Amino acid sequence: MTETINEVSKRDFHGEENLPSNSSEGKVKETMHNDFWDHLKEQLTATPPDFSCALELLKEIKEILLSLLLPRQNRLRSEIEEALDMELIKQEAEHGALDVPYLSKYILNMMTLLCAPVRDEAVQKLENITDPVRLLRGIFQVLGLMKMDMVDYTIQSLQPHLQEHSIQLERAKFQEQLNKQPSLLDHTTKWLTQAAADLSTPPSAALDPPDSSNAAAPAPSEAASNSEPLSPTMVLSQGFLNLLLWDPENEEFPETLLMDRTRLQDLESQLHQLTILASVLLVASSFSGSVLFGSPQFVDKLKRITKSLMEEFKTRPEEAMKTVSEQVSQEIHQSLKTMGLAALSIENTSSLTGQLENIAKKENCVRSVIDQRIHLFLKCCLVLGVQRSLLDLPGGLTLIEAELAELGQKFVNLTHHNQQVFGPYYTEILKTLVSPTQALSSKVESL
Numbered sequence: 132m133t134e135t136i137n138e139v140s141k142r143d144f145h146g147e148e149n150l151p152s153n154s155s156e157g158k159v160k161e162t163m164h165n166d167f168w169d170h171l172k173e174q175l176t177a178t179p180p181d182f183s184c185a186l187e188l189l190k191e192i193k194e195i196l197l198s199l200l201l202p203r204q205n206r207l208r209s210e211i212e213e214a215l216d217m218e219l220i221k222q223e224a225e226h227g228a229l230d231v232p233y234l235s236k237y238i239l240n241m242m243t244l245l246c247a248p249v250r251d252e253a254v255q256k257l258e259n260i261t262d263p264v265r266l267l268r269g270i271f272q273v274l275g276l277m278k279m280d281m282v283d284y285t286i287q288s289l290q291p292h293l294q295e296h297s298i299q300l301e302r303a304k305f306q307e308q309l310n311k312q313p314s315l316l317d318h319t320t321k322w323l324t325q326a327a328a329d330l331s332t333p334p335s336a337a338l339d340p341p342d343s344s345n346a347a348a349p350a351p352s353e354a355a356s357n358s359e360p361l362s363p364t365m366v367l368s369q370g371f372l373n374l375l376l377w378d379p380e381n382e383e384f385p386e387t388l389l390m391d392r393t394r395l396q397d398l399e400s401q402l403h404q405l406t407i408l409a410s411v412l413l414v415a416s417s418f419s420g421s422v423l424f425g426s427p428q429f430v431d432k433l434k435r436i437t438k439s440l441m442e443e444f445k446t447r448p449e450e451a452m453k454t455v456s457e458q459v460s461q462e463i464h465q466s467l468k469t470m471g472l473a474a475l476s477i478e479n480t481s482s483l484t485g486q487l488e489n490i491a492k493k494e495n496c497v498r499s500v501i502d503q504r505i506h507l508f509l510k511c512c513l514v515l516g517v518q519r520s521l522l523d524l525p526g527g528l529t530l531i532e533a534e535l536a537e538l539g540q541k542f543v544n545l546t547h548h549n550q551q552v553f554g555p556y557y558t559e560i561l562k563t564l565v566s567p568t569q570a571l572s573s574k575v576e577s578l
Contacts, residue, residue, distance in 0.1 A: 172264045182224040188267055190217050192238060195274045199245045199281055211241065235266060242273065247280045301552045305387070315386050319553075320560050322385040326370035327564040330361055363561040368513040371546045372506055375399045387553040394545055401538050402509075404441050405531055406502045410490045411437045411455060413497055413527045418475060418483045419463050429466055430530055433459055448491035456487035501527055505535070512539040513546060 171188075174181035193215040200208055214237050223229045242254050253273045260266045309315045374388065374395050384392060415433060416424045423429050436458045444451040460475075460483050467474050475483065489495050504525035511520035517539040521532060528535060550557070 168264055168268060171267070175263055179227060182229060185263075185267070186217070186221055186224060188271075189215065189220065189234065192270060192274065193217065195278065196238070196241055196245065199277060207241075207244075231263060235263075238270060242270070242277065246273075246277050247284075250277055250280065298548075298551050302555075305553070316556060316560070317386075318383045319385040319387050319556070321383060322373070323366060323370050323557070323560050323564060326373055327361065327366045329373065330365055330369050361565050363558070363565055364514060366561055366564060367550070367557060368510055371513060371542075372510055375402055375506070375509075387556060388549060391545055391549060394541075398538065398542055398545070401541075402502075402505055404438070404444075405534055405538060406498060406505060407441070407444060407490060408434060408437050408534070409501045409505070409528055409531050410495070410498045411459065411487060412530045413501065414483070414486045414490070415459055415463065416530075418479055419467075422470065422472065423463065423466050424530070426466075429462075432462060434531075436462065444491075449488070452488050452491040456484040459487060460484050504528055505538075508535055509539060509542055512543050517543055 167184075171184045174184055193211065196211055196215075197208060200211075215234075220229065220234070239254060239258055242257075243251065246254055250273060253276065257266060257269045257273060260269055305315075370385075374385075375398060377384065377395075377399075388395070412424075412430070412433060437455055440451045440455055443454075460480055463483070464474055464480070486497070490498050492498070504527060507525055508520055508528060511523075517536055520539065521536060524532065524535070
């Protein structure tokens with residue numbers, strides 16, 4: 132019966148195994164599971180009661196409670212060892228003197244003491260169960276949840292230490308390579324030098340897209356960003372943004388980011404898709420008005436239409452945008468009709484499809500402005516964080532806020548880890564690119 136007890140405790144330890152109820156294996160497991168508890172009930176209701184299986188379960192409960200203790204909780208460990216002394220409990224059972232209510236109450240009290248607040252209600256429900264079999268079954272289920280809570284807590288506690296170890300290890304390996312190859316930072320230096328030059332060059336004025344003056348009005352942060360003094364933070368942020376525009380033919384990719392190159396390419400692809408998506412929504416909104424775009428369902432449908440053709444856009448942008456323009460204009464026409472609003476005129480329909488099709492061109496005005504503003508958003512994410520940047524989205528991006536938040540968080544996570552690993556190297560390089568005063572007041576390691 133020991134193997135059956137172990138099997139049952141493992142099942143209840145995780146609540147129930149993730150097996151399809153209609154599968155052969157699932158049915159066999161469920162039958163064995165129920166048979167065990169039926170057998171336990173027969174033992175406990177026999178005259179005199181047979182406690183052999185119950186004692187095995189109590190032993191496992193004791194082991195689980197002990198496993199939930201932290202290393203410093205020696206007093207509780209001694210208390211559990213004393214209260215659940217299995218030799219003594221076995222002797223009491225053999226002499227018919229086993230105090231089941233006391234043991235149950237003690238175990239539940241200990242579970243209340245050790246469980247996370249989220250499990251308080253589950254433990255309290257166990258206190259109302261009088262049937263010993265149901266109580267034992269419930270105890271194992273809740274202990275399983277508590278064990279998972281402890282695993283999660285342990286992982287969270289170790290994560291900073293593991294991350295710091297990973298950072299130190301990655302930096303040490305790079306330093307080892309640098310010692311053998313002193314020119315290993317040449318491309319990194321050139322990359323940051325270019326970023327500083329980009330910030331020192333006055334940007335050309337961007338043109339607003341037609342028919343969308345309100346939606347694409349310059350954001351206050353966009354105008355202010357160009358007047359800020361050059362700093363290490365700004366240079367490094369500009370450098371990371373430049374990586375999202377990296378020419379695949381350019382082999383001088385920064386040495387410190389080679390491990391992240393694939394992830395950066397994925398982010399670049401995601402950024403490109405969001406540029407097209409936001410451009411389509413901006414053009415469509417200029418013809419549909421606030422009534423249609425006030426409906427989340429309508430906006431979501433236009434998003435699905437556009438996203439479904441993103442793969443085709445990579446190889447055949449003109450054909451993809453032609454399909455998008457047809458489906459979007461049809462959706463606008465149908466929605467206006469459903470809401471009893473005036474349909475688009477022939478001229479407006481033609482203008483709508485034409486502007487949507489033009490998004491396929493890289494030099495398209497709407498697409499260029501949206502692309503610039505997504506880059507501005509990402510730049511703000513690096514300096515201010517994602518949540519603060521979402522509070523002041525540049526015009527034309529509010530309809531893709533959720534998608535931008537995901538992109539921004541991925542970008543911040545990637546760059547933050549890279550800065551933690553290679554911050555000392557960046558600091559040394561940036562000392563030659565910015566004034567000493569600014570370098571002292573803004574160190575890369577603090578980003």
